[in-house]
Amino acid sequence: MSAKIRLYVEHPLGQGQSVDLTREQAHYLFGVMRLSVGGQVALFNGQDGEWLAEVAEAGKRGGVLACLKQTKPLQMPPDLWLLFAPIKKARTDFIVEKAAEMGAARIMPVKTEFTNSERIRQDRLQAHAVEAAEQCGGTFVPEVTDLQRLSHVLDTWPDGRQLMFCDEAEVGSALRLAASEKNQPWAILIGPEGGFSDVERARLTGLPFAHVVSLGPRILRADTAAVAALTLWQQALGDWS
Amino acid sequence: MSAKIRLYVEHPLGQGQSVDLTREQAHYLFGVMRLSVGGQVALFNGQDGEWLAEVAEAGKRGGVLACLKQTKPLQMPPDLWLLFAPIKKARTDFIVEKAAEMGAARIMPVKTEFTNSERIRQDRLQAHAVEAAEQCGGTFVPEVTDLQRLSHVLDTWPDGRQLMFCDEAEVGSALRLAASEKNQPWAILIGPEGGFSDVERARLTGLPFAHVVSLGPRILRADTAAVAALTLWQQALGDWS
Numbered sequence: 001m002s003a004k005i006r007l008y009v010e011h012p013l014g015q016g017q018s019v020d021l022t023r024e025q026a027h028y029l030f031g032v033m034r035l036s037v038g039g040q041v042a043l044f045n046g047q048d049g050e051w052l053a054e055v056a057e058a059g060k061r062g063g064v065l066a067c068l069k070q071t072k073p074l075q076m077p078p079d080l081w082l083l084f085a086p087i088k089k090a091r092t093d094f095i096v097e098k099a100a101e102m103g104a105a106r107i108m109p110v111k112t113e114f115t116n117s118e119r120i121r122q123d124r125l126q127a128h129a130v131e132a133a134e135q136c137g138g139t140f141v142p143e144v145t146d147l148q149r150l151s152h153v154l155d156t157w158p159d160g161r162q163l164m165f166c167d168e169a170e171v172g173s174a175l176r177l178a179a180s181e182k183n184q185p186w187a188i189l190i191g192p193e194g195g196f197s198d199v200e201r202a203r204l205t206g207l208p209f210a211h212v213v214s215l216g217p218r219i220l221r222a223d224t225a226a227v228a229a230l231t232l233w234q235q236a237l238g239d240w241s
Numbered sequence: 242m243s244a245k246i247r248l249y250v251e252h253p254l255g256q257g258q259s260v261d262l263t264r265e266q267a268h269y270l271f272g273v274m275r276l277s278v279g280g281q282v283a284l285f286n287g288q289d290g291e292w293l294a295e296v297a298e299a300g301k302r303g304g305v306l307a308c309l310k311q312t313k314p315l316q317m318p319p320d321l322w323l324l325f326a327p328i329k330k331a332r333t334d335f336i337v338e339k340a341a342e343m344g345a346a347r348i349m350p351v352k353t354e355f356t357n358s359e360r361i362r363q364d365r366l367q368a369h370a371v372e373a374a375e376q377c378g379g380t381f382v383p384e385v386t387d388l389q390r391l392s393h394v395l396d397t398w399p400d401g402r403q404l405m406f407c408d409e410a411e412v413g414s415a416l417r418l419a420a421s422e423k424n425q426p427w428a429i430l431i432g433p434e435g436g437f438s439d440v441e442r443a444r445l446t447g448l449p450f451a452h453v454v455s456l457g458p459r460i461l462r463a464d465t466a467a468v469a470a471l472t473l474w475q476q477a478l479g480d481w482s
Contacts, residue, residue, distance in 0.1 A: 075458070094335075097462075098465050101459060101460075101461055101462065101465050102457075102459070102461070102465065102469070103457065103458075103459055135460070135462065136459045136460045136461065136462075137459060137460045138459055214481070215481070216343075216344065216475055216479075216480060216481040217316070217344075217480055217481075218342055218343070218344055218377040218378060218379055219342075219376070219377045219378045220342055220343070220377065221338075221342065221376065221377075224339050224342050224343065224468055227339075227465055227468040227469060227472070228343070228468060228469075228471075228472040230469075231468070231469040231472040231473060232472060232476060234457055235473060235476075238457075239457065239458055240455070240456070240457040240458075
């Protein structure tokens with residue numbers, strides 16, 4: 001049995017553990033969700049799986065939950081990064097939410113030559129990833145990194161990580177892989193709304209670890225492209241099959 | 242060469258055709274986009290492909306465009322319907338936008354037993370589909386139908402149309418098809434956020450034309466599920482391969 005309310009906490013979870021609530025968490029559980037002493041919540045912290053917990057103390061400014069039993073083990077997503085160029089605020093929020101739901105392990109905003117956004121609010125995007133994990137029943141929260149230049153990310157690319165690069169200028173190639181590439185870490189790169197520059201495209205297509213993939217004959221918005229690319233990858237290589 | 246501004250018009254397009262603009266279209270082209278006489282626009286009407294047109298007359302309350310040449314033939318999407326249960330307003334708008342981008346031919350809001358929405362604004366949703374078609378470079382606009390009961394839609398289901406039914410309670414089955422099912426018309430059904438009722442699930446799984454498909458181990462929001470399901474279908478059966 002698992003409780004309907006799921007809450008991410010930055011606290012160890014285990015048999016006999018009690019968890020102190022922050023003011024915001026207490027407001028959410030007791031003010032918004034109307035829980036009282038004895039009410040049940042599912043907790044996860046990204047490390048110890050999901051635990052059923054019971055309200056032991058409830059106050060306006062805080063409270064205590066007591067862990068009862070583990071209801072799910074930690075389920076790590078595949079080792080998949082999602083790199084994307086930030087767009088308008090609402091759609092950037094959506095990309096982060098979707099990436100967390102779809103099981104990306106790490107979400108990396110990158111600045112390309114045609115990216116308009118100069119900055120992102122990393123803390124706000126991380127909060128969206130937490131909320132999506134609470135919603136989708138996951139036990140893991142992907143890390144949202146700070147905005148980095150795409151060129152820098154490629155300069156420091158880790159050995160052995162493959163890159164699925166979704167280019168709207170590309171026609172007709174699906175994801176075809178050598179067997180040896182299947183059990184490696186991966187990343188997906190979604191281009192900016194204005195496309196990649198010629199210099200970027202030349203560099204990307206020349207990378208030995210890059211796989212150019214088509215997302216069909218229509219131009220997709222970046223948030224649509226992110227979900228579509230994650231679907232293709234999860235189906236071919238991830239935990240959907 | 243195709244113009245950057247794309248506009249859907251309800252007007253025949255062809256060599257020598259001139260197209261009268263509505264007040265809203267004139268405001269958009271001349272007020273918002275700052276076009277003037279001689280400026281170029283790409284037009285489509287869902288029937289005659291895409292035409293490059295030039296501003297012949299520009300006014301505050303109207304204007305005239307002259308068709309110059311066809312830049313794309315009409316590209317019909319596959320014969321695929323998307324059925325979904327309406328959710329919160331912003332996410333319903335997103336589903337319509339995504340379905341149009343991803344190449345659904347018809348978008349059908351359906352009322353299931355656990356659907357909260359009693360009504361939709363069909364005209365507003367149709368406008369979202371038009372905007373998505375303008376944005377994604379398509380030459381076809383999917384029809385958005387009025388809200389119907391799922392039970393009624395199933396009662397009047399057309400012979401030979403297959404149904405891909407995405408059930409979050411389902412574990413582990415991917416889309417596996419007999420060759421004979423590949424060249425038939427299809428529909429995708431995305432469940433409501435509260436899931437299907439037991440009665441609905443029993444009916445759906447018993448339908449001879451239904452294919453139950455899993456969308457992975459995490460619970461997806463309805464808008465995410467719509468894009469993921471359209472991706473799987475387009476990749477396996479549609480115009481992505």
